[in-house]
Amino acid sequence: MSPSTSSDTRNDDRFENLRQELRRGSLPLAVLAALRTEHYGYTLRKTLASHGMAIDEGTLYPLLRRLETQGLLVSQWREEDKRNKRFYRLSPDGKLILKQLSIEWKSIHASLEDIF
Amino acid sequence: MxxxxxxxxxxxxxxxxxxxxxxxxxxxxxxxxxxxxxxxxxxxxxxxxxxxxxxxxxxxxxxxxxRFLPQQSLIGPALFPIYRVIIRSLILYFLLPWLLLWMGIAIFSPDYRADHPGMALFATLEPWWLACTWSLFINTLIFALLDRSQSYSQRINDWNPRALPPVRDPNRVSRGSTIFELTIVVATLAVWVQLDVFHRVFHFFGLTVTLSYRWPEFFWGLVALSLAGIVVSGLNLAKARWTRLSASLRLALDCGSSGLSYWLFRANLLQSLSGNDIPSTEAARFVSFLNQWMARSAIWVLVVGAIIVFFDIRRLRRVDPGV
Structure with a gap:
């Protein structure tokens, strides 16, 4: 491997790690925003992916559980297409937190724009 | 499916x-x-x-x-740095030197190998294994318990910047320790001169002790090293910090002292011992035992010397080249 290739790979790795870190931080906000409309896990993943926020099962389901434990989501098992599915939506607390987080997100975005 | x-x-x-x-x-x-x-x-x-x-x-x-399990740690991030320092020190200053010492003895002492043939040689390492296991286990247990203790976590957060130790200058030499070192060297030389240790034969408490004919070589070597030590202490006293010159001299001195001590331990120092109340066979047996014991212990002297030299080299590397 030539030195430039090795350096490129290292840069790619570093970029990928930082990108993942950046996206990981914004996932709860994306999930809360998407759950203003009721979804079950799979359709939620599809919705997020269609908006450029792809998330794997191993990350989404533990996050949904955490948000539900914190009282920000409510869930319900229901039959659809002859299969049992768990549907999630925002709780009243979740709506409030989503509003606050959206303001915070816009503020961070504005600050970063200002720094850039 | x-x-x-x-x-x-x-x-x-x-x-x-x-x-x-x-x-x-x-x-x-x-x-x-x-x-x-x-x-x-x-x-x-x-x-x-x-x-x-x-x-x-x-x-x-x-x-x-x-990912569905709660995030758990045996020792949390607040205590982990202290735990790491303690485990590192334990390994570096206790377990590793012990292992190196054991390896030194096992490799360089034919008598030790003869006393513990075959697998029995590795069985002598059992106390080391036990020390490793227990020290690591107990430290981990203590830290895990501390981590779960609410009062300790509170104490860690309740800190005062003014209580932090002052900035350490690793090249600084305390005048107090230099004066203490100088006093010890001068006093030792004075006592030796007073005791007239230039000779090989000593008489005390009805005993006559005759040292090896090589004793004066060691003695004068030691006097030379002591005088050089006084020069280094003088330099430290004047500058109050390690310089390239003083650190290099200290390294040379410690190398010389280690070599001289190793040589002394292997030189069959005691030639004879006699006294009115001691049968000559007993005296000869004691002389032989002491010389053999010193020869066997020589490796320890070398190990201790190597540790001192290791720290001297670290000090020399640390000293600002411009000083």
Whole structure:
């Protein structure tokens, strides 16, 4: 491997790690925003992916559980297409937190724009 | 679908008991939805080979289950740095020197190997293994308990910047310790001169002790090293910090002292011992025992010398080249 290739790979790795870190931080906000409309896990993943926020099962389901434990989501098992599915939506607390987080997100975005 | 069931069973094994079924039902639904979508796309039921990439993209069963578990640590980030320093010091200044010492003795002492032939040689390392296991276990246990103690966590957060130690200058030499060192060297030389140790034969308490004819070589070597030591202490006293010159001199001195001491221990120092009340055979046996014991212990002298030299080299590397 030539030195430039090795350096490129290292840069790619570093970029990928930082990108993942950046996206990981914004996932709860994306999930809360998407759950203003009721979804079950799979359709939620599809919705997020269609908006450029792809998330794997191993990350989404533990996050949904955490948000539900914190009282920000409510869930319900229901039959659809002859299969049992768990549907999630925002709780009243979740709506409030989503509003606050959206303001915070816009503020961070504005600050970063200002720094850039 | 047998592959999916096997996957879900493997994930289920690691999940918390009260959430197992709920999590598996949800994960199962997601995987089946993915498979259904792929089947619609391909127009036929998926084979195991086609299901495999779907499961692989989901992650290893243990990793997937791990994300559902609460984040736990035996020793949290607040205490971990202290734990790391203690374990590092334990290994570096206790367990590693012990192991090196044992290796030194095992390699360089034929008598030791003869006393512990074959696997019995490794059995002599048992106390070291026990010390390793117990010291690591007890330290980890103490830190894990401290981490769970609310009062300790509170104490860590309740800190005062003014109570922090002053900035340490590793090249600074305290005048007090230099004066103490000088006093010891001068006093030792004075006592030796007073005792008239230039000679090989000493008389005290009715005993006559005759040292090896090589004693004066050691003695004058020691006097030379002591005088050089006084010069180094003088330099330190004047500058109050290590310089390239003083650190290099200290390294040379410690190398010389270690070599001289090793040589002394192997030189059969005691030639004879006599006294009115001591039978000559007993005296000869004692002389032989002492010389043999010193020869066997010489390796320890070398190890201690090597440790001192190691620290001297570290000091020399640390000294600002411009000083």
């Amino acid at each position: 047998a592959l999916v069931d096997r996957y879900l069973q493997a994930v289920k094994f690691w999940l918390p008991r009260n959430q197992k079924d709920d999590i598996i039902a949800e994960l199962s639904e997601d995987l089946r939805s993915q498979i259904e979508e792929k089947e619609t796309e391909l127009g036929h039921p998926l084979t195991d080979a086609e299901i495999e990439p779907i499961l692989k993209s989901c992650g290893s069963p243990m990793a997937v289950a791990g």
